[in-house]
Amino acid sequence: MGFYENEEDAFLPLRDVVFKQLREEILYGKLKPGERLMEIALSERLGVSRTPVREGIRLLEKEGLVVMLPRRGAHVASITAKQLEDVLEARRTLETFAVNACCAKITKTRFEELKEANRKFAETVETHDLRAMADSDTEFHNIIIDTAGNEKVKELLVSLKEQIFRYKYEFMKEMEDPTRLVREHNEIVKAIGDCRSDKAVELIRMHIDSQAIAIYRKLK
Amino acid sequence: MGFYENEEDAFLPLRDVVFKQLREEILYGKLKPGERLMEIALSERLGVSRTPVREGIRLLEKEGLVVMLPRRGAHVASITAKQLEDVLEARRTLETFAVNACCAKITKTRFEELKEANRKFAETVETHDLRAMADSDTEFHNIIIDTAGNEKVKELLVSLKEQIFRYKYEFMKEMEDPTRLVREHNEIVKAIGDCRSDKAVELIRMHIDSQAIAIYRKLK
């Protein structure tokens, strides 16, 4: 790697640097589903030996971003329609829980953060910067999840979202009217503000499902 | 490792053999929470080099069974009360989903399997063989989860249960009346058989929560 993109990475073991780097490349489409990850090529490109590359791959494997074929190495995970359905259903289940818990625990300042996050999201939608949009959308959802206060649920949701991020990203590229997402977010904010957890739960389900359907359609 | 406990392991990469072996030892308490996993000692004990040991540890790390301290190696994960709560809450959320889906999808033969599984569980309870009890309890729940038909949810539940298995195991040791679990299972079977998914969901919540409370009490 030679130099470090982020200061903080300078203290991480190389396996974690490799993990973060490859995760980034998989999520944002530089490495494409099905593509083979060859250890020597990666170690040369990243400027480290095979050992941290291999350990980084083990982490990606457990994260669900790569699949191993015995004696044939690591491949960027691709996804079947069934797997996509399963992941989205799991995500919906956990995020429904999170919204519900969020309604019960939200504070005034957290609520302001949530509104602010959606303002930012609305801004990035205007810029048409896909990467920024994806990031600020994630930020919005993360505030809800953080407020729910369950670290394990958060961890699982991060992992689940990563597994379909690649496809969501592609889908957003071709989205006709991204401002609809902003409006949906606003409705969710409103329901949370009014302590209408049943309403908020229903909205987040629809929010996720509508994306699910679009991604699903695109996959075929 | 020299010889193989299971035939099937003979074709697995050593990292996976190491992973399975250490997971087993962590789950059933041979390796205790907080205990340090030293690579050289492990590689000598398991009869392999450090390389597969390290890769196996990476897998355990992502599975949540070990935690890494930088430059201080791997330690068997111990759990705080908060983490336990979080895991149990996540489990309850996903298993609730699973029971609901199970009610919608169950077939006659699957229902018979479920009843049979609880008969087996009742038998093992009589033997007082703790290991067998834990295994057949898992078997019962797995039929419900399999019937739900969501592979990702299953995968997450396996991981979540592993993270608290050690404590559940300890708790079962001191359980006054394990036949209560059999009766709870029977009620769940009945509700599923009657297609009363709301009832089944409520029962599984109670089933998990009652264990949660007991484990929680034991942790302190």
Add this chain to the structure above:
DNA sequence: TAATAATACTTTGTATACAATATAAAAACT
């Protein structure tokens, strides 16, 4: 020419060697 066998090459899987850091022990000092 098509199919098969033999060979060379690549790549993964595993083991070992080296480097850097942390822990433990011993020595020096106040």
Add this chain to the structure above:
DNA sequence: AGTTTTTATATTGTATACAAAGTATTATTA
């Protein structure tokens, strides 16, 4: 004696070397 400094030891992190299996290429045969 207790504290700090120095030294030695042990352990993790990283790199390289070797072995085994897979892939591709060439040669051989029908």
